[in-house]
Amino acid sequence: MNKSTLALAIAVGVLAQQAGAAGFLEDSKLNLSSRTFFFNNDNHSGGADQRETAEALKLDYISGFTQGVIGVGVDAQAIYGLHLDGGKGYHPDTTKPGNTFWPSDDDGSAVHSLTRGDANVKFRYSKTELHVGGALFPQLPILMANDSRVMPQNYDGGIVTSKDLDNVTLVAGQLEHTTGRASTNSTGLSVNGATMDSNQFRFAGGDWKVTKDLTLQYYYANLEDFYKQHFLGLVHVMPLGEDQSFKSDLRYFNSSSDGKNSSGTTGYSFNNNGGYASNKGEVDNNTWSAMFTYQLGGNSFLLGHQRVSDSGGFVFQNQGSVTRNGQNEGEGGSSFYLFTDSVVNSFVRAGENTTFGQYTYDFARAGVPGLKASVAYLRGDDIKDVTGNGPDHSEWERDLRVDYVIQTGYLKGFGTTLRQGTYRGDGTGIPSQDQTRLIFNYTYSFL
Numbered sequence: 001m002n003k004s005t006l007a008l009a010i011a012v013g014v015l016a017q018q019a020g021a022a023g024f025l026e027d028s029k030l031n032l033s034s035r036t037f038f039f040n041n042d043n044h045s046g047g048a049d050q051r052e053t054a055e056a057l058k059l060d061y062i063s064g065f066t067q068g069v070i071g072v073g074v075d076a077q078a079i080y081g082l083h084l085d086g087g088k089g090y091h092p093d094t095t096k097p098g099n100t101f102w103p104s105d106d107d108g109s110a111v112h113s114l115t116r117g118d119a120n121v122k123f124r125y126s127k128t129e130l131h132v133g134g135a136l137f138p139q140l141p142i143l144m145a146n147d148s149r150v151m152p153q154n155y156d157g158g159i160v161t162s163k164d165l166d167n168v169t170l171v172a173g174q175l176e177h178t179t180g181r182a183s184t185n186s187t188g189l190s191v192n193g194a195t196m197d198s199n200q201f202r203f204a205g206g207d208w209k210v211t212k213d214l215t216l217q218y219y220y221a222n223l224e225d226f227y228k229q230h231f232l233g234l235v236h237v238m239p240l241g242e243d244q245s246f247k248s249d250l251r252y253f254n255s256s257s258d259g260k261n262s263s264g265t266t267g268y269s270f271n272n273n274g275g276y277a278s279n280k281g282e283v284d285n286n287t288w289s290a291m292f293t294y295q296l297g298g299n300s301f302l303l304g305h306q307r308v309s310d311s312g313g314f315v316f317q318n319q320g321s322v323t324r325n326g327q328n329e330g331e332g333g334s335s336f337y338l339f340t341d342s343v344v345n346s347f348v349r350a351g352e353n354t355t356f357g358q359y360t361y362d363f364a365r366a367g368v369p370g371l372k373a374s375v376a377y378l379r380g381d382d383i384k385d386v387t388g389n390g391p392d393h394s395e396w397e398r399d400l401r402v403d404y405v406i407q408t409g410y411l412k413g414f415g416t417t418l419r420q421g422t423y424r425g426d427g428t429g430i431p432s433q434d435q436t437r438l439i440f441n442y443t444y445s446f447l
Contacts, residue, residue: 027064051090076119128162142221172204193271200224225259272313275349276384298365302358314348343421351384395425
């Protein structure tokens, strides 16, 4: 029995006595969400094309807290997924590897249907909460659960969040397993290219709202036997008068090797995202980025720059599509806290200098509330050749996005998202490709 299962069993005993208490039921929420997802990836220079559609129904129960000095509650999630269509030959088998969208059956075809379920027990004292279980969805600078496919990625472990200090949010925790966005298997934690994993990701940090316009951030994380990482962040919003503002968002990561990754132990190597590394297989990276956004009415103009150090690629937790510990784990996939986490590419190889811009318009200002559209362009240069001796390389991506949420009537809250990304690279080893995603989301609240 793992730690989260034991904690949940203990909580059930407590709740059996107090479930009728005011707060636990009165503050409960029960939501049923549906997501229908069409995914099309057209590879122009190698690799299999992909065209699939799937749907997921997700039931979320979020309880309130029992009364008393220490409140107790439970959060639970159940998911049923159905593969609707793939088109013959358009479901790349994860054992090759390659599929980021939907798990494969033993014969390489898409699994017809799947189910997943996880739960947390939670405790509250004053303004501090502890959540322990397998339905954790962290959104922190040093770890971001991925929700860019049909099913969300979730983690198993414990996270404590405190807001007892005015204008300060403190977070700490330890995570041990994850279930990827295209998987039903709970696995250990790893990095790009590794064939082994770790069951210990520890982290701590916080946000300090210095003024209503200025926030400072610091976080530390350690994925045992892989890497240690420090993060510094600054967010400042400057009002410029009626319906105008200027936002500055600065981010810096320092990452270094840990344990078996430092010693070169087989299976613990980081592939540096397919790029160059001063010490092959080791984590050694500094990445900084700056983004500036001018908002005028419904218009937002964004411009930024990011620099990855020459010593190696930016590291983040990613299970990947690999066989680990003798068993294929499917595809994990990851999000990370950089502005270059785009539709197709990541722009996180050694030496890479990326300049990016985006324009967004909120059509509510034109009398169409719920409709937003954006276009973004990213250009990465000075990518060090994987050999360290060849010429530098470059890449670019153009992303388009349209979102619309119905505001009134029986379908109020029904959302549609269309995303399209076009990627081209020079000597990067990443296929030139066009990717399209069409997503329909709807949530019905029972409580």
